[in-house]
Amino acid sequence: MVKRTIRWIKSWSMAMKHFLFLFTGTSVLFALLAWNNLHDAEQLFRKQVLSDAQVIIDRTNLYLNAYLDNVQNILLLLSTRDDLLDEAHEEEAIQALRQYAEKNSTLYKTLYLIRADGKVMSNTQVYLDIIGNPHLEKLYAQASKSYGVMISEPYDSPLSGKTVAFLLPITSKYGGEMKGMAVIEIDLVKLTNMLAQFMNSKNQTFTIITNKNNVVNTYDSSWPLFYYTLLPYNTTLFPPELKNDFVAKIGDLPIGVTQIDGAKDKLIAVKSGMNRLGWYFIAFIEDSFFYQNLIILYNNYKTAAVVWILILCISTFMMSRYVTYPVRKLVAKMDRVHDMEVLPSISVPGEDEIGKLAKSYNAMMERIHHLLTETKEMEQRKKQYELKMLQSQIAPHFLYNTLACISSLAKQRKIEEVRETIRSLVGLLSFSFDKSHEFVSLEEELEGLRMYAHIQTVRYGNKFTLDMDVDPGTLSIRMLKLTLQPLVENSIFHGIAPQKSVGHIRVRTLLRRGNLIIYIRDNGVGMDMKQLEGVFTERRKAPSKHRFTGIGIMNVQERIQLHYGEKYGLRIASIPHTGTLIQIKLPAHVHEEKDIRNN
Structure with a gap:
């Protein structure tokens, strides 16, 4: 049985063996300390309590008896x-x-x-x-x-x-x-203050009660901060008084030393016998107060600390020699993992846990490098195909309705209007289908927006007006194509079209702290909080037949954050029956263009 146990322990890992060593040593050490400390604490505790109790009782009773004698002398003189x-x-x-x-x-x-x-x-x-x-x-x-x-x-x-x-x-x-x-x-306040001189520290207080359990007076050095008192007070009264249940409890205490619950912690109550005044003097001392002078316990802790430090030194040496050094070597290699193009490998001899961990780390790094390479390629393809997909989402209903409007204008022999509408449609389609550039200047984006607005004006007449307040310094800034058109389109069909009055859409651009800020404001029907919260989910809805593309607000937001980061994008505010304001935040630098290749 013993041999089997030894073989079983030998089969444990190094971590388990080390844990067993530290646990056993700590348990034995603290078991000895606990037994020794409890024995010393019990002796010192009893000695301290009895000594303090005897001094307090003797002093207070002598003083109160002398006080009674003085009162009686005055009464006799008056009699x-x-x-x-x-x-x-x-x-x-x-x-x-x-x-x-x-x-x-x-x-x-x-x-x-x-x-x-x-x-x-x-x-x-x-x-x-x-x-x-x-x-x-x-x-x-x-x-x-x-x-x-x-x-x-x-x-x-x-x-x-x-x-x-x-x-x-x-x-x-x-x-x-x-x-x-x-x-x-008599002046109970002065009497109480005189008796307070007999107390040893701020950890003590006292109360005086009659043989009918009525409180004569209570001394507490924390007045008026009753949050820190030793005794429980009823603070709804002024001045605060001891709680009735606490007074009844101390009235039933036996003569001598008793432990009792205080306002927050345990207290030691020392109750004297009834003096000549018919009063009981009860001193209260914080239970923790008695441990402040237990120097013997402190000496024991010092000895234990020295022994424990020696044990830790030996354990640290053992860990450093057999466990920690290989782990530190592994950590140093892992900290150097910044560029996944260069794979740091670890060579650790041995077949124990550290050796197996090193081999697993090398295999993991190879797998991570392979996955990162695949992820970068997928991300690049995603960026390249995203705009192509969006550009290909020209709604057939939009083309049908626009061509129908051109046909109607032709029948009315409005040649100039037909020419302008066709020019705008051709320009808008050319701008949208241009696959050579993913980024355009703000000036080009605004020109495409004007062509789109012109087509919608031909279709709907004077249903809305589009004003542009553009800072000339922003025109050359590069931005993602088809950023403004979907937002203006949204203002037309969801904000202005449902109302009967003429709508106004205003586009304003400015530079602020190195960022391009674009505001799009309309005076449409607006949105309540529930509608506003659902704005960024419109990507999941079926596109309207009136839309130029299937690009929605959520799609614009995702494209901006995909290319520029999370701190850029859209912010929307809206008031029902008043209108909607959209803020677009983009970096104000000339973006390096990337060719979009047809793969």
Whole structure:
């Protein structure tokens, strides 16, 4: 079985053997790296998460507990001044609240003293009298049932924005009866910014929620660019708030470290226990953040890179010696294939794949040379026979109708008209059947067009007029014979003949950027988009009995592009009931004539 396997492997091609070598080496190398990296990453990941989580929880809880102590101290100080709730000391109470607020402006937003009769005094009394605070009545009712400091759920205050209120009932020093309430609305923005100083980088953020899953506040350094936040926000609100389903999810998280889906990537959520404020502090860290300091993994990659480079060097040498050199030789020969008149041959010894490829290449080049020779001959014959075929397509109906018109003129004894018509017909037939030249000057092409227009005028009377605006500098330019006549013929029979009014056809020539531009405009019935799209298919239609030749617009287009290239040819624009404009673009140089021989 083993010997049979070895013989089977030996029968493989060189490419398969080389692939097997590289694949096996790469697989073994990366398998070892993967096992080593996973082991190191797991240890470092756990250590980093636990370390960061412990630091964040300790710092934030210490700060929040200290913050609570400060708030309680202010409330206790206010509770000792029950005299401030007397009506006679109302101004003194407002002044005292202002002093407390100024000394603690980094902690508190608004301070209130609420009397039992509902009178409210504040450090911002003017704003309170104008705007009011509808939440105070509800807070007073809730706090009156407690005996110590009460912390409200987050709410939007007209004076403090989004805030949390701390409340403490104030009783009389002597009778013990409740005289009112001290209320402090804290500045959640400043509190959040202070807590943000404990975070390590921009890859981290946090949120604070109450034990009822209400968001106290959330810090995110990407504000206002919420496209780059770590947490999912509802951006239809202003300011944007965390999505409700995400808040419910983090509220159900257990205390400690948990992985959770963020706005875009995985996050590590570190949730602290409930502090003295009744809040949970939850820090979020990008999962990728923990891999930024994994230096051990980088060292492993460096070692792997060195080993891999050595393997590649050895493989490259082997490939260059046994595989690449013959291939490069073959490519060099193939790159020299520019002139098929000279066939480069390759001589590669050996019967392996490279040798067989060289032999196949030599056979292929001989076949290509033979096919190219045949193609050139066929192309030359095609160009020579094309014009002959087109010139031979003189429609018999055209001759019949023209001769009938001459006969009618003769019966009417209009000798001069008969003479001019015969002269035009003879000239047109001579121009068309002249097989010695495929190219004519623009002047000759226009003369043939005039003779054709004269014959049509004799047949149809004053149905149309033909005007020519010719740049004298264009008359000597050589062009393909029978280029303009089919287009004018098309304007007469498809544009002007169907309408009742007299039609006008104008031919204009000019030079532009080394090109000969010819415009043919008529005021005929025009075409809609569907008809315009089908113009270049008219070659497939049966020729009209009124046509001089079977040459259509598509045939003119193909002849131009066959001789001059794809960038030359026709462009057509048309508007129904207005007319049609044809632009012909040709190279403005004297074309070298080619004799058309009768083979």
